[in-house]
Amino acid sequence: EAGVTQFPSHSVIEKGQTVTLRCDPISGHDNLYWYRRVMGKEIKFLLHFVKESKQDESGMPNNRFLAERTGGTYSTLKVQPAELEDSGVYFCASSPGQLGETQYFGPGTRLLVL
């Protein structure tokens, strides 16, 4: 069974540009989470989907971030326009139907905004 995959693995963009990150969860997992780790800090929650619905967006930093999960399968996280402080590692995780259980993480996308 394939794990959580993320694309791209690395992205270097200039301030003001747009970047779209993609996450493919484990097949059949209804729950999909986005997290971010900025340099020297802990991994922090961004948002949570159950199927195609946003359950919790409380961690999204501001309205420059837009997440979608069309059809309840893969998810995208778009940053527009990117700022320097958006640099970090963006992780996606998924879990099956029951909340509170183990989350399985992807390898992350390393974003550097110059």
Place this chain on the structure above:
Amino acid sequence: QKEVEQNSGPLSVPEGAIASLNCTYSDRGSQSFFWYRQYSGKSPELIMSIYSNGDKEDGRFTAQLNKASQYVSLLIRDSQPSDSATYLCAVISTSGTYKYIFGTGTRLKVLA
């Protein structure tokens, strides 16, 4: 006060020794706790989950939970150089969703 606290390390132990990693959390209502291992540039991978007070053993790993004192620990017996990684403590939020709250992670170095 951070919600989940870990000593960032590095924690250095000789090969074959016991490595002890600690984590404290602030939300007394927390019920679910996880230890993940992360090698540099890789996905966090689950080592152990624990939900009840006491010890839970899996091979060389033992997780210990004490809800009264609000701490969870991970012991690694017979530490190997391949155990050198960052160990992340995660607690499930009780704020209505099931997001993880992470500590900063403890970097473990096992010296050959």
